[in-house]
Amino acid sequence: MDIVIGVDIGGTKTKIGLVDKNGVCHEKTFFRTQDFPNLEEYLNKIKTTSDEMISNFGKPVNILGCGIGAPNASSKNGTIENASNLIWKGSVPLVEKLKQRMDMPIRIMNDASAAALGEMLFGGAKDMTDFIVITLGTGFGAGIVANGRLIDGYDGFAGELGHVDMTMGDGRLTGLGVRGGLEAYVSATGLKRTVTYMQSKYMVESRFRDVAYNDLHGEDITRAAEEGDEIALKSFDYTARIMAQALANFTAFTQPEAFILMGGLTNSGKWIMTPLEKYFNGFLLDVYKGKVKLLLSSMEDKTAAICGAAALIWENHRKSPLQ
C-alpha cells in the first residue's frame, strides 16, 4: 500500500501520521515540540516516531516520501525561517537535515499552504482552480491557489496575509510587531483581544468582567454569545466585520471561487459566520457579488494538518494516472 508520512510542526505539538492516496490518515500520533529544544534530537524523534508507526501499521507499506507543514517554512529553500512560535531560531535547514536520517523525497511548506494543497487533493476544493484557504488559530494563515497551482512567491513566502496592515498604520501590533496586522484582529487570539477591548469601550455587564485575559478561551466566548452576552456578541461582530473587509480585499487580488476556512475560530460556527457573510457581501465589489463562496473546511479537524502536509508528496503522484 502506498503511503506518505505527513508531519505538522506546531509551536505546541508535532503531529505525525500515515496518509493514503485518498487522504485517509491511518496511524497518527504526536509529541510535544517544546520537549526538543535541540534540533538534532527533534529530527531523531521524527525519524523514530515514523519508524514506529510504520512497523505498527500491520500491512506492508511503500513509503513515497515525507511532507511537512510548518510556520514560516520556505518550500523553495527547504527551511523554516525565524518562526516566532518555534524554539529553533534563525534559518533552520530542516529538509536537508532530515534527509540525512530518512532516505526519501521530503518537502516542506508553510502550514496554511499545505492545508490548501490538502483541500485541493482530498477536501472541498477538489474541482477548484482558484481558491484561498484561511487558517484561524493563534495566528491568521493563508494558502492561495490560482490557475490550479499553489502560489509560493519568489522565494517561498507568499500568503503571509496575517501581516497585512488594514489600518493605514494605526492599529494593534501583531506578535511580529506589525502595526494594524490582520491577525491581531482576526484569529483566535484576536478575538480574545477584542473581548478585552470591548470591555474597555462599553460599560455593559458581561461574564467576562470576572475573567482575566489569560483565562479567556474561545469556547467560553462562543458559550457567552449563546447566552446573549453583549460583549461576546459585539466581539464576534467586530471580528467578522474586519475579516469580511480583508476577504473582500483578497478577492480583488486573485478572485477566488471560494474561501475555505479552518482552525479554532471557525468552531464558533454561526456566531462568526453569520455576521461574516452579511458584511462580506456588502463589502464585495459589484463585479464579484454572489460569485465568491465562504466555506468551512470539510477535513477532519484532528488530521487536516497531517493530510495537508502529506499532500505535498501526493501531489506529485496523483497527477497522471489517478487524476
Add this chain to the structure above:
Amino acid sequence: MDIVIGVDIGGTKTKIGLVDKNGVCHEKTFFRTQDFPNLEEYLNKIKTTSDEMISNFGKPVNILGCGIGAPNASSKNGTIENASNLIWKGSVPLVEKLKQRMDMPIRIMNDASAAALGEMLFGGAKDMTDFIVITLGTGFGAGIVANGRLIDGYDGFAGELGHVDMTMGDGRLTGLGVRGGLEAYVSATGLKRTVTYMQSKYMVESRFRDVAYNDLHGEDITRAAEEGDEIALKSFDYTARIMAQALANFTAFTQPEAFILMGGLTNSGKWIMTPLEKYFNGFLLDVYKGKVKLLLSSMEDKTAAICGAAALIWENHRKSPLQ
C-alpha cells in the same frame, strides 16, 4: 512577416498598432472612443482602421490575431463588463462581435493584466515568474503574474487592486463608490485629491492656492515639488506612504520579485519614487526585506498598452520555438 494587431481601449482614446514578435510597434494610430457611442460602429471602426494600417505597412504581413486591452475586461468571457469610464453600459460581448468582422484569433484582457503580459514578453520582466505590474493613471490597475502565469481569477476579474480598502471603511470614495479604495489615493487622480486635501489641512502658502481642482495637472505638481512647494512635497509624501503600505501588503500575498510601475503618476520620477522606496522598505515584513524590487517600466510610454494587448496573442506563438 508575422504581426499581431494590438488594440488598447481607453475611456478617451482607442489606440491600434501592428506589433512584431520582439514587441516593436511598426504602425500605430488612434481615434476617439467617445466618437462611437454605437458599439457596432465602433467595431467597424476597429476593423477599417486595422485594414488601413495593414495596407499602409508596405511589407506583406501574416496576421496572427488581435489582442485587446480594456478596462473591466473579462478574459474568460471575452467581454467588457460595467466599465465606469466607457460609453457602452452593461456586459459587452466584444470578442464575439469583433470575430464577426475579423476572421482571426481574438483575445481581450483587463488593460493592466495585458500590460503585465507585455512586460513578461517584451519588457523588464522577461526572466521573472513572479511580479506585479501597477498602472497609475486615472485609476490604479494591477496585473499579477505568479508561477510564470497571469492570474485571471475565477471568471477573469482578478487584480482589481484599486478597489482594495486600506482604511477599515473610513476613507475617500473611489469613482465606483468604494470607501477607502486605494485608487482614491494612489493614482494621478488621487494625487490631485491629495493636493486639495493638503490645502485644507495646512495653512502654508502654495502656488496651488490660485488653481482650481479641475485645472490641476500632474506635471504642475511635479514642477511645484521641484520649486520646493510644501503642499506638493507633502502630497507626494502622503501618496507614497499609502502606496508603500499597499505594495507591502501585496507582497505578503504573492511575494513578487518586483513591482513594475507605469502610467502618468510615474512621470513624477524621484518625487514619488524616493519616498516610496523609503516607506516601502520600512513597511515590509522582515522575511521580505531587501528582496522586492521597485522598477519603472522600460516600455515606451506611447506604445506600451498596444504591445501589452498584442502580447495576448504573441504569448501563444512564442512559447515553443522562440522561448
